[in-house]
Amino acid sequence: MEKIRVGFIGCGGRAGAHMSSFLEMTDEVEVVAVADPVEERRLAAAEKFGCKRIYKDHTELYDHESKETLDALIIAIEPTAHTDTETRAIEKGIPFLIEKPVHIDLEKAEEIGKKIEETGLITAVGFQDRYLDLMDIIKEELPKHKTGGLVYGAWVGGIPGVWWWQKKSTCGGQLVEQNIHLVDGLRYLYGEPLSVYATCSRGIVRPGVDAKEEYDTDDHSTAVIRFSNNVTATLVSGCYSRGVRPRCGLYITLDDMVLDYRLRNNLIISTPDGEKDIPRGVNQTLLLDKAFIAAVRTGDRSLIRSDYADSLKSHRLAFAANKSMETGEVIYF
Numbered sequence: 001m002e003k004i005r006v007g008f009i010g011c012g013g014r015a016g017a018h019m020s021s022f023l024e025m026t027d028e029v030e031v032v033a034v035a036d037p038v039e040e041r042r043l044a045a046a047e048k049f050g051c052k053r054i055y056k057d058h059t060e061l062y063d064h065e066s067k068e069t070l071d072a073l074i075i076a077i078e079p080t081a082h083t084d085t086e087t088r089a090i091e092k093g094i095p096f097l098i099e100k101p102v103h104i105d106l107e108k109a110e111e112i113g114k115k116i117e118e119t120g121l122i123t124a125v126g127f128q129d130r131y132l133d134l135m136d137i138i139k140e141e142l143p144k145h146k147t148g149g150l151v152y153g154a155w156v157g158g159i160p161g162v163w164w165w166q167k168k169s170t171c172g173g174q175l176v177e178q179n180i181h182l183v184d185g186l187r188y189l190y191g192e193p194l195s196v197y198a199t200c201s202r203g204i205v206r207p208g209v210d211a212k213e214e215y216d217t218d219d220h221s222t223a224v225i226r227f228s229n230n231v232t233a234t235l236v237s238g239c240y241s242r243g244v245r246p247r248c249g250l251y252i253t254l255d256d257m258v259l260d261y262r263l264r265n266n267l268i269i270s271t272p273d274g275e276k277d278i279p280r281g282v283n284q285t286l287l288l289d290k291a292f293i294a295a296v297r298t299g300d301r302s303l304i305r306s307d308y309a310d311s312l313k314s315h316r317l318a319f320a321a322n323k324s325m326e327t328g329e330v331i332y333f
């Protein structure tokens with residue numbers, strides 16, 4: 001089997017998870033090019049794979065690489081760093097897996113989405129939770145019960161260490177940057193939303209004390225999302241906790257069952273007959289990467305659970321929630 005030749009644009013934290021996948025896939029993947037403006041990061045990445053094509057950024061990589069030298073790209077850069085990072089891949093016809101959020105500016109993401117549609121390029125987005133065995137169980141279980149009900153979703157914790165998380169203008173806010181995983185999870189389970197209303201709050205995290213001086217993102221937000229079939233989800237996001245681990249995940253109340261999904265860890269299913277606790281049994285990022293590589297190899301896009309076009313729907317919902325936070329209005333789709 002010929003190895004799929006992969007390049008990395010961005011060698012930071014999240015890229016490291018994809019690199020770990022490829023270290024487990026050395027019989028089918030060869031990382032041949034890496035790019036990052038931070039020298040230590042690009043060198044460390046190159047060393048992992050014995051890779052010789054090392055670039056200082058995406059521009060230098062695209063100036064030297066083509067469809068003939070690269071079969072696929074992983075784009076894992078800060079939300080604000082998306083410039084022509086994707087359009088140059090599209091022009092060159094190189095399939096890419098891109099991390100969420102795919103852009104800080106939804107309009108620009110829509111333009112990129114159109115270009116992808118016109119060319120038919122294979123893409124995948126880093127919504128890793130779609131590849132979880134626990135998500136599969138929930139997705140299979142839901143249609144067996146009366147439709148409708150309440151969902152409580154939460155992603156509450158501290159402030160991630162990366163510099164760009166401190167400002168809403170560079171991270172997009174927690175819902176867009178982080179809790180978009182559960183936004184996407186809700187769409188995966190319930191389909192397209194009907195409406196969203198959201199609020200946000202600041203004042204708990206003290207800039208310069210609990211966070212960097214420039215901190216100006218929301219400490220917490222709450223989004224109420226209506227879906228068809230009488231499903232209402234309340235999704236909370238919070239980044240003000242310190243030294244404690246609030247419960248994160250989805251808590252789904254059906255007429256005769258409760259599905260208590262503890263974020264990327266386990267699923268507790270309660271029925272009138274008792275309780276079953278199922279631990280996560282897969283490495284979902286590895287499955288995401290395997291699906292992308294298999295799609296590149298075979299052309300079978302059905303293996304990819306969220307491509308750029310599908311991911312735009314989750315981004316639209318998260319950005320609409322942001323708009324609702326600003327305007328106080330309900331946004332209808």
Ligand SMILES: NC(=O)c1ccc[n+]([C@@H]2O[C@H](COP(=O)([O-])OP(=O)(O)OC[C@H]3O[C@@H](n4cnc5c(N)ncnc54)[C@H](O)[C@@H]3O)[C@@H](O)[C@H]2O)c1
Nearest residue numbers: 010012013014035036057058076077078081099100101126
């Ligand atoms: N899917 C997930 O579960 C998951 C988890 C964590 C982060 N993420 C997402 O991944 C993205 C990256 O997050 P991170 O934690 O790795 O951030 P990071 O800051 O650790 O890494 C980003 C890297 O991109 C590099 N970079 C910036 N511009 C570049 C360019 N033009 N060319 C090449 N490299 C460039 C930076 O120098 C940096 O090393 C974010 O969008 C984040 O939301 C996804």
